Amino acid sequence: MAAVTLSNVAKRFGNFEVVHGADIDIADGEFVVFVGPSGCGKSTLLRMIAGLEDISGGEIAIGGKVVNDVEAADRGIAMVFQSYALYPHMTVEQNLSFGLRMNGNPKADTERRVKRAAEILCIDELMQRRPKQLSGGQRQRVAIGRAIVREPQVFLFDEPLSNLDAELRVQMRVEISRLHKELGVTMIYVTHDQTEAMTLADRIVVLKGGNVEQIGAPLDLYDDPANRFVAGFIGSPKMNFIAAKVVETSNSAAIVELVNHGGARLRKPLGAAFPAIGADVVLGVRPEHFFEAGEGDCDIPVKADVAEHLGSVSYVYADAGPEELIIEREAARQRASSDHFTVSIKAERSLLFDKTGARIR
Amino acid sequence: MRYRNATAYRFLTPYLLIFAIFWIWPIISSFLISFQATRTVPWRFAPTFNWGRLIGDPAFFNALKNTLLILVIQVPVMISLAIVMAVLLNSPLLKARGLYRFAFFAPVVVGEVAYSAVFRLMFSLDFGIINKLLNSVGLPKIDWFSNVTPAMALIMIAVTWRWAGYNAIIILAGLQSIPEDVYEAATLDRVSKVRQFFHITLPLLKPVIVFCAVLSIIGTMQLFTEPFLITERGGPGGGTETLGLLLYRQGFRSLNFGYASAIAYTMAGLAIAITLVQLWLTREPK
Numbered sequence: 001m002a003a004v005t006l007s008n009v010a011k012r013f014g015n016f017e018v019v020h021g022a023d024i025d026i027a028d029g030e031f032v033v034f035v036g037p038s039g040c041g042k043s044t045l046l047r048m049i050a051g052l053e054d055i056s057g058g059e060i061a062i063g064g065k066v067v068n069d070v071e072a073a074d075r076g077i078a079m080v081f082q083s084y085a086l087y088p089h090m091t092v093e094q095n096l097s098f099g100l101r102m103n104g105n106p107k108a109d110t111e112r113r114v115k116r117a118a119e120i121l122c123i124d125e126l127m128q129r130r131p132k133q134l135s136g137g138q139r140q141r142v143a144i145g146r147a148i149v150r151e152p153q154v155f156l157f158d159e160p161l162s163n164l165d166a167e168l169r170v171q172m173r174v175e176i177s178r179l180h181k182e183l184g185v186t187m188i189y190v191t192h193d194q195t196e197a198m199t200l201a202d203r204i205v206v207l208k209g210g211n212v213e214q215i216g217a218p219l220d221l222y223d224d225p226a227n228r229f230v231a232g233f234i235g236s237p238k239m240n241f242i243a244a245k246v247v248e249t250s251n252s253a254a255i256v257e258l259v260n261h262g263g264a265r266l267r268k269p270l271g272a273a274f275p276a277i278g279a280d281v282v283l284g285v286r287p288e289h290f291f292e293a294g295e296g297d298c299d300i301p302v303k304a305d306v307a308e309h310l311g312s313v314s315y316v317y318a319d320a321g322p323e324e325l326i327i328e329r330e331a332a333r334q335r336a337s338s339d340h341f342t343v344s345i346k347a348e349r350s351l352l353f354d355k356t357g358a359r360i361r
Numbered sequence: 362m363r364y365r366n367a368t369a370y371r372f373l374t375p376y377l378l379i380f381a382i383f384w385i386w387p388i389i390s391s392f393l394i395s396f397q398a399t400r401t402v403p404w405r406f407a408p409t410f411n412w413g414r415l416i417g418d419p420a421f422f423n424a425l426k427n428t429l430l431i432l433v434i435q436v437p438v439m440i441s442l443a444i445v446m447a448v449l450l451n452s453p454l455l456k457a458r459g460l461y462r463f464a465f466f467a468p469v470v471v472g473e474v475a476y477s478a479v480f481r482l483m484f485s486l487d488f489g490i491i492n493k494l495l496n497s498v499g500l501p502k503i504d505w506f507s508n509v510t511p512a513m514a515l516i517m518i519a520v521t522w523r524w525a526g527y528n529a530i531i532i533l534a535g536l537q538s539i540p541e542d543v544y545e546a547a548t549l550d551r552v553s554k555v556r557q558f559f560h561i562t563l564p565l566l567k568p569v570i571v572f573c574a575v576l577s578i579i580g581t582m583q584l585f586t587e588p589f590l591i592t593e594r595g596g597p598g599g600g601t602e603t604l605g606l607l608l609y610r611q612g613f614r615s616l617n618f619g620y621a622s623a624i625a626y627t628m629a630g631l632a633i634a635i636t637l638v639q640l641w642l643t644r645e646p647k
Contacts, residue, residue: 050549051549052545052548052549072548072549073548073549073550073551074551077549078549079545079546079549081542081545081546082542083540083542085540085542085543085545085546086543086546087543087546087547087561088543088565089564089565089567098547098550098552098560099547099549099550099551099552102550102551102552102553102556102560103550103551103552146546146550150549150550
């Protein structure tokens with residue numbers, strides 16, 4: 001087991017910098033998920049940790065040892081690839097043992113490791129099959145098994161579930177979580193799916209355009225995002241953003257007017273930072289943080305456009321002037337489409353962002 | 362025939378007619394001719410005349426020996442060379458890859474007569490650059506056209522030069538279809554590049570290599586141009602005469618079409634048999 005430390009890590013392809021000085025500390029045994037949209041640099045960062053990409057700047061340390069110039073095979077890591085990267089011409093057993101056999105590992109030890117991995121992943125009965133004779137989920141297990149037999153200090157997962165169907169993805173998510181508990185090793189997992197990030201991670205690293213936007217526990221990121229990007233990226237359905245203008249400030253609060261909602265005003269208590277009067281701001285409200293009319297600090301009328309009934313909960317996609325709001329409502333199953341109703345926003349259940357997307361606290 | 366397909370078949374009719382007249386009919390006709398004595402006028406039906414002669418004909422066995430010798434030596438050398446060329450072409454370190462790809466493929470598009478003439482000049486005893494190069498490194502001149510072994514080597518060199526690049530391009534396509542992350546997984550497994558080549562690249566290229574080998578076997582069984590043009594009709598003294606050349610000699614110089622047809626069917630049968638054996642030996646395990 002080992003801690004992983006990234007200090008000011010940068011990656012350039014020619015003159016184009018794709019990762020701009022990332023600083024991330026991953027504790028021994030921690031499950032950290034790198035999440036972000038396509039092209040944010042999350043896979044590049046993972047490949048740099050693996051040693052499959054050169055590091056253009058900064059340092060990567062695994063178990064306290066700087067590994068910038070250490071060969072991939074000597075870093076004590078194992079990686080599970082998005083496409084599984086199984087050797088198509090080998091049986092499952094040969095896939096699992098290939099690396100050990102090539103390195104002259106004693107036969108008895110190789111057999112022990114392969115058997116243990118097969119037991120952990122319940123693939124004992126698939127050992128003589130070839131990858132093309134396996135389902136997607138089974139291939140994924142074999143890919144994980146190949147990582148397990150290496151007995152690495154750090155597991156790296158590069159979008160391992162993205163080729164699976166929704167049901168299998170949920171199942172494998174649980175299995176990976178269970179595997180982490182069982183093995184207790186450091187795991188770094190890359191995904192663009194924030195649900196995977198929220199459900200698997202001890203901590204999440206949110207990336208955008210090669211920058212680390214925020215690092216934190218899943219619920220910390222959900223409840224207390226550092227900026228509008230993180231607020232919008234974490235959470236499904238995503239947070240609503242309502243255009244507003246600061247009309248008044250006092251010692252402890254700013255009064256904002258929701259510009260597309262007939263001048264509705266909300267008094268938002270703030271800490272030290274106060275925006276200027278007249279400044280354009282954005283109010284962030286999660287779908288579940290809309291209340292019945294009169295229950296909050298500011299009411300806004302909306303017109304239900306489409307409702308999605310998920311059983312335990314319903315999401316109403318509502319027109320509110322030029323903005324579309326997603327509202328979670330238990331009562332929505334009774335509400336007909338094209339229905340007009342009023343929702344209420346509570347100041348303490350909303351977030352304020354400035355024009356650049358930075359959080360105003 | 363469904364009505365909606367009728368138009369398609371009407372458009373295909375000219376091709377199908379030409380195909381039937383110049384392809385199907387000669388195949389059937391030559392099979393029938395192989396059972397006829399064609400040195401007499403009129404031709405007469407004599408089932409064992411040509412096939413019986415084939416079994417005891419030293420010229421046939423000489424041509425068969427030469428063809429199989431080329432097959433056994435030249436095809437494996439060429440395929441091995443093609444694999445090496447494909448791996449080099451696929452290297453990320455290689456600059457001007459497009460240029461090399463063109464250069465390797467170019468021999469195929471050069472006219473057969475032109476390239477044969479150039480090879481004759483290059484390997485000429487007194488004026489050829491090859492003998493000059495041999496002399497320059499202290500080796501004696503070789504009379505490539507008067508002795509059987511050098512002549513056979515020359516045929517193999519020429520065929521290899523012409524077709525190795527072509528096979529390399531096919532193998533390169535196979536190489537590029539192997540996913541990069543399989544190699545990355547092997548790198549993480551601490552498998553050296555050489556072992557990756559033997560344990561990953563070669564097994565995954567097997568279907569493409571088999572395809573190239575089958576094409577080459579068929580091509581070699583029909584080998585004609587090089588021994589005809591470079592070593593002057595299979596010289597010296599029939600030392601490079603192949604089955605293709607023997608067929609030509611019997612059919613178009615001696616006008617013995619019956620015997621030529623029997624040789625043609627023997628060539629086809631051998632090509633099919635060798636290919637089937639090879640496919641069986643390299644079959645995928647169940």
